Amino acid sequence: MRAGFTNTVRLATAAVTLVALALLVVPRAAAEPKESESPQVGVAAEPGPRVAVLPFDAEDPGNPRLGDDLATTITALIADEPGLSLVDRERLERVLDEQALGQAGLVGEDAVRVGRLAGAELIVVGRAFPLGQSMMLAVKIIGVETSLVDAVLVRGRASEIDDMAVDAAAKIADKVRDEGGRLTGDEAEPADPLPALIQQLRSLEGKPSLAVVVLEEHVSSPQNPSPSIPDGDLDPVVETELKRSLIESGVEVFDVRQNQLADWADFQPSDVNSWPRELGRVDVLIVGEAYSETGLRIGQLVSASGRGEINMIDRETGRILLAERSNAKGVGVSPRQAGKEALTRVGRDLSAIVIDRLVEHIASNNQADPTTIKE
Numbered sequence: 001m002r003a004g005f006t007n008t009v010r011l012a013t014a015a016v017t018l019v020a021l022a023l024l025v026v027p028r029a030a031a032e033p034k035e036s037e038s039p040q041v042g043v044a045a046e047p048g049p050r051v052a053v054l055p056f057d058a059e060d061p062g063n064p065r066l067g068d069d070l071a072t073t074i075t076a077l078i079a080d081e082p083g084l085s086l087v088d089r090e091r092l093e094r095v096l097d098e099q100a101l102g103q104a105g106l107v108g109e110d111a112v113r114v115g116r117l118a119g120a121e122l123i124v125v126g127r128a129f130p131l132g133q134s135m136m137l138a139v140k141i142i143g144v145e146t147s148l149v150d151a152v153l154v155r156g157r158a159s160e161i162d163d164m165a166v167d168a169a170a171k172i173a174d175k176v177r178d179e180g181g182r183l184t185g186d187e188a189e190p191a192d193p194l195p196a197l198i199q200q201l202r203s204l205e206g207k208p209s210l211a212v213v214v215l216e217e218h219v220s221s222p223q224n225p226s227p228s229i230p231d232g233d234l235d236p237v238v239e240t241e242l243k244r245s246l247i248e249s250g251v252e253v254f255d256v257r258q259n260q261l262a263d264w265a266d267f268q269p270s271d272v273n274s275w276p277r278e279l280g281r282v283d284v285l286i287v288g289e290a291y292s293e294t295g296l297r298i299g300q301l302v303s304a305s306g307r308g309e310i311n312m313i314d315r316e317t318g319r320i321l322l323a324e325r326s327n328a329k330g331v332g333v334s335p336r337q338a339g340k341e342a343l344t345r346v347g348r349d350l351s352a353i354v355i356d357r358l359v360e361h362i363a364s365n366n367q368a369d370p371t372t373i374k375e
Contacts, residue, residue, distance in 0.1 A: 049180040051078075052087040052120035054111055055096075058128040070128060070137075070165055077169035083177035087120045115144045121184045124172060130158065137164045140296075141175055143183035147331060149296050149303060150179050194245060194348055197355040201249035204362045208283035209252040214239040214310065215289045218339045237340055238290040238308045241347025242354065249355055254282055284321070285313045286354065290346060292339030295329070304330050306342030308350055312357065322357045326350050 053075045058066035072089075079086055095118045115123035126139035139152040152171040156164040180186075201207065216236055246253050256279065279285060288310030295303035305327065312322035326349040330341030 048082075048084040049121040049176060049184050049186075050087055050119060051084050051122045051124060051176060052092055052115050052118050053078075053124040054092070054114065056126040056128060059130065060128075066128065070126065070161075071124075073162070073165045074124070074169045074172065077166060078173045081173040081177075084173065084180065087118045092118050112142065112144055112147070115142075120144055122176060122180060126168075128161065128164075133157075135161060135164065137161075137168050139168055139172060141172065141179075141183060143185065146183060146185045147303070148183045148185075148329075150175050150183060192348075192352075194352045194355070197352055197359065198245060198249045201251070201355050201359050201362075204359065204366070206362055206366050207249075207251050207358070208362075209254060209281060210246055210284045210286060211254045211256050211279055211282040212239050212242045212246070212286045213256060214242065214287070214308065216291065216343065218292045218336065219294075235340065237343035238288075238347040238350065241344060242286060242310075242351050245348070245351035245355060249358075251358075254279070279315075283315055284358075285315065286310055287313065290343055292330075292342050294335040294339070302332055302335050302338045304332070304335060304338035304342045306330060306339060306346045308343065308346040310350055310354070312354060321361065322354065324350065324353050326353070 053071045056067040056070040058070060060066040063069070075086060075089060078084065092114070095114050111123055111125050121144055123142050123144060124139060125142065126137060128135065128137050130136070134155050135158045137154040137156075139154075141150045141152070142148070152168055152175060154164045154168045154171070156167075214236060216238060243253050243255075288308060290306065290308035292304050292306040295305055297303075306329070307325065307327050309325040310322070311320050313319070314321050326346045328342050328345035328349065330338045330343075330345065332338035332341055
């Protein structure tokens with residue numbers, strides 16, 4: 001395994017040497033711009049987020065420096081990648097020495113603190129470990145100020161750890177370019193379409209009456225178990241967001257007792273003849289389920305992922321007018337708060353999709369009959 005890394009470092013060194021030699025032998029005329037070209041003076045390329053690659057945690061009794069070798073190799077491989085800039089390795093080691101921290105396997109609050117002191121916007125931490133007959137290389141890219149996380153996972157054989165490092169480096173560089181702005185908090189949030197859609201639906205005649213039944217739960221990940229939340233204590237976050245947006249759009253929303261409809265909503269909603277009496281005045285039913293799952297804990301913050309799936313069903317025809325899903329992430333000081341934030345985002349996303357679909361159907365059907373929502 002050690003020999004593999006020696007080969008990788010040699011390859012990286014050889015690549016740098018070849019680039020330098022190529023620059024020396026390029027003819028001067030080729031290096032100078034043509035007269036017809038007008039070089040942009042004073043315009044510098046965007047360097048991208050500052051990245052610090054911290055020593056990895058690695059399980060290899062025969063090579064106690066494997067974690068540091070991994071970090072060194074990955075740093076060398078991504079050093080010339082466009083769209084990012086690296087924190088100087090010596091500066092990083094100086095911070096580690098000053099903080100009296102170990103040289104391998106930094107995680108959580110310690111890793112974020114080192115990254116902040118080193119001037120990094122993103123930190124890269126990882127772990128190499130055997131799993132069955134395979135070797136796994138799991139890498140996390142963490143926003144120093146936001147605690148947002150993205151991940152890279154590479155699988156191979158122990159004898160291929162050098163190739164795994166090359167693969168991981170390429171994936172890390174791609175992630176930083178694609179997601180760096182989001183992870184650092186510099187990327188502007190896209191405009192929220194929901195307010196405009198609400199106003200558009202309010203202006204239409206012939207809006208149907210609706211009911212919303214979305215069953216929700218919070219689950220714990222095996223890596224970050226959290227106390228279970230009794231079903232009666234769960235806030236119906238996605239359902240509430242959908243109802244609020246529909247009411248604000250001028251739609252009549254009937255409140256139904258969710259506990260009596262839970263089993264029915266799981267199996268019978270597309271059979272209009274089975275709709276319970278509580279839905280007697282409902283023209284369109286939105287039914288689905290949502291859950292949140294605890295993610296990573298970074299310092300005092302916890303992340304969670306949320307997912308929601310809904311069907312929108314026309315009572316008169318039994319047709320499924322819409323089948324949609326949404327995913328989102330949230331961060332909070334507790335698993336419950338993080339899960340609620342994630343599901344709130346899921347609810348708003350689904351609200352925009354539902355209202356957009358309703359606008360389409362109502363506008364189309366009002367041309368023939370303003371009292372129905374049929375196609």
